[in-house]
Amino acid sequence: MNPSAEVLVVAAAALSVCAASLTGFGLRRQRYRGWLWWVAALWLTTLGACVAALSSTPAAQAAADLLLMQWPIVTLLGLRRFHARPVLPGDERVDLTLLAAASTLALAGAARGGPLAPWIGSACALVLHLYAAIVLLRGPSSGDAAPLQALAAALALAAFAPLLAMAPGATPAAPLALRAAAAALGSVVMAFAAFTLVCERTERQLRDSRRRLRALANLDALTQVPNRRHFHDLATLALRTDPPGSAVLMLLDVDHFKRINDHLGHASGDKALTIVSASMIEHLRAQDVAGRQGGDEFALLLRRADVDAAMSVAARIVAEVQCRAAHARLPRLTLSFGVVRVAADERLPDAMRRADQAMYEAKRQGRGCAVAADGDEAHPVFGESQRLGLLGA
Numbered sequence: 001m002n003p004s005a006e007v008l009v010v011a012a013a014a015l016s017v018c019a020a021s022l023t024g025f026g027l028r029r030q031r032y033r034g035w036l037w038w039v040a041a042l043w044l045t046t047l048g049a050c051v052a053a054l055s056s057t058p059a060a061q062a063a064a065d066l067l068l069m070q071w072p073i074v075t076l077l078g079l080r081r082f083h084a085r086p087v088l089p090g091d092e093r094v095d096l097t098l099l100a101a102a103s104t105l106a107l108a109g110a111a112r113g114g115p116l117a118p119w120i121g122s123a124c125a126l127v128l129h130l131y132a133a134i135v136l137l138r139g140p141s142s143g144d145a146a147p148l149q150a151l152a153a154a155l156a157l158a159a160f161a162p163l164l165a166m167a168p169g170a171t172p173a174a175p176l177a178l179r180a181a182a183a184a185l186g187s188v189v190m191a192f193a194a195f196t197l198v199c200e201r202t203e204r205q206l207r208d209s210r211r212r213l214r215a216l217a218n219l220d221a222l223t224q225v226p227n228r229r230h231f232h233d234l235a236t237l238a239l240r241t242d243p244p245g246s247a248v249l250m251l252l253d254v255d256h257f258k259r260i261n262d263h264l265g266h267a268s269g270d271k272a273l274t275i276v277s278a279s280m281i282e283h284l285r286a287q288d289v290a291g292r293q294g295g296d297e298f299a300l301l302l303r304r305a306d307v308d309a310a311m312s313v314a315a316r317i318v319a320e321v322q323c324r325a326a327h328a329r330l331p332r333l334t335l336s337f338g339v340v341r342v343a344a345d346e347r348l349p350d351a352m353r354r355a356d357q358a359m360y361e362a363k364r365q366g367r368g369c370a371v372a373a374d375g376d377e378a379h380p381v382f383g384e385s386q387r388l389g390l391l392g393a
Helices: 005-028 035-054 058-069 071-082 093-114 115-135 145-159 161-166 172-220 228-240 257-264 266-282 307-327 348-364
Strands: 246-256 290-295 297-303 333-343 369-375 381-383
Touching: 005 172, 035 058, 035 071, 035 381, 058 115, 058 172, 071 093, 071 115, 071 172, 093 115, 115 145, 115 161, 115 172, 115 228, 145 172, 161 172, 172 228, 228 246, 228 290, 228 297, 228 333, 228 348, 246 257, 246 266, 246 307, 246 348, 257 266, 266 290, 266 297, 266 307, 290 381, 297 307, 297 348, 307 333, 307 369, 333 348, 348 369
Parallel strands: 333 369
Antiparallel strands: 246 297, 246 333, 290 297, 369 381
């Protein structure tokens, strides 16, 4: 066996291992767009090396030439499909046109025969390799840049591999054998790039899924404000980081909410709750915390605020609620508020119970108002109620 044949056998073995590895990797994982193109590029290149190793006839060498020539472009086409948005310059129509032109020229050289035939194929392959390398180097500058740049470097090196056949004593088959060897080395880099791209995308998708799941776990599905647990976490953190005694806690609920559900249906009740939550968000600062406690009850923590400011916020929320309810053709909605200043050494659950007492005092005083409470849970001191908005229809 001559040296060129030995090189082709080794190249075919290496290519088959890479192709089988990439195929098996894809079968065990989610297959992304472009994966089949990468697998096809490797198996076609493997077939080219096998054909060149098994037969030295001109027809076999021409077929092997074409099979080895395609892998930079077919790999590039797979990368274009892998990325949902165009991140690589150029267009796949240009890729295919260039591949078709190079293949035609290589076939013409093989048909003509002569000592220059292998070099015509090598020159065509050089152009395709350098073209693919330039496209990859001009690709993304972050994210997937590292594996694409490594693949571009491998393509650029593989492009010039046939030049080694210019050494004294090289056989006519040497350029093709060297191209097969370079393709084998490039396939290792290609497989590494494919594994890296797939793993990084899978990891990004897992991070996004975890982020979405956390958001779903923390938000009330109907009103899209923090649920009871998440409100407690956010409010506790705010109280721990803010100056003691600088926050005001408000509890509120929709007056006669059961009547809305019973007379107008649960769809109208849900609409009323979304109106209340949207109105709260509209009139809160970014630093404030809002949450749904359950049913028609909501909680607000106003940071670095006093009771007077909280009363003003309550009035604006009610005005917004009644305006939105009118546009939604709902009965006029009224809200009852309980307002407390969170004491310096007070835990959030204790402040919540005091605010709940104040809210029920607001209901006792006729609903549609806000009542502030001082003192402790055992001996609450209620202030004068403040009427909010228009009375219910």
